[in-house]
Amino acid sequence: MIIIDGQQSEYAANHFENLEELLDKVTQDEHFQDRIITDVRLNDEIFSEIYPHQAEDIERDELQKVEIVSVSKLEMGRQIVKEMTKVVSLMSQGARQIADLFRQAEDLEALATYQDLLEVARDFLNMVGSLQEELGLSGSKDMDEVLASFSSLLTEMIEVQENEDWVLLADLLEYEFLPVVEKWLPIIHDVDKSLQ
Template sequence: MIVIDGQHSDMQVASFANLEEILVKVMENGTMENRIVTDVLVNNEPFSEIYPHQAEDIEASEISSLEIISVPVGEMAMSITRELYKVVQIMGDGARHVADLFRQADDTEALEMYQDLLQVVRDFLGMIGVLRSEFTLKDHAAFNSGVEEISDLFGEMTEVMENEDWILLADLLEYEFVPATDRWKNVIHLLREDIRKVNKG
């Protein structure tokens, strides 16, 4: 039995050799156009690949039921923007915490957390970039100035790090980086509006 988004499929598990063949067929037959698979349940147990092509190792004879759950791309994009608001909050809180550690002369822990913060910011900008290229139809000045501001700030912070001026780095994080992250809330709001319009259209 194969169920896709609550609907029983005409496809039969026995017609396939393994789970991967079934999933590939489902993706090819057009039912998943403009949709993103969020859950795959094999025999009522959640399945997600731990290594590439793990689905090939699950033979059709082992599958008594398969359920595939998906959401429209636009709906997924809206939920990602909700998460991005939280990420902005995490970046601001993280920057304040790193600044406090530098001021307490706890340089080792501060530098470790600073590296984590950089990674979060890179991932955040990457996700914003993907959403913008996929959905937004406008070239928002707020987006461009936000990216420029963060890039300039990281350039400045890198120089300060090379000079090991931890107090200045703490000041840059607290008084420039935190307000810069707050301004991203407006960019996310603009992205949400664009995605909403695309979803309606």
């Protein structure tokens, strides 16, 4: 049985060699033209590929029940934009806190929080990439400029970290990272308006 967005599908699981073939065929359906798959459940358990093309290893006889959940690209874009606003706030607060910790010579705590900040920044870049790829939102001059500045600054910060220059890292966070992060807010607002 194949269920797509809560509706039983006309497709039969036993007509496919493996899960990957099933997913490829089903997603070519016009229903998925402007949609993104968010979840796949295989026999009532969440399926997520651990390695590329793992779905190919799930043979026909293992496909008793496949549930596919999707959302519109527009709705996905709205969710990403909403999350991006929260992430900008987190990055701003984190950068201030880390800069203060470095200036107070609380290097270990600062470094631990700094690693979290870098992870959040990478996730943020992935969100921007998703918006550009899935919704074709590239081409905005402002977005491209801020994205280039943000990426370049992250690279510089990592180099400064490797040199263990905590004062310079604090300065970069406070005087360069924070202003670049704040530049994302009007861009996110414009993207949000374009998705209404």
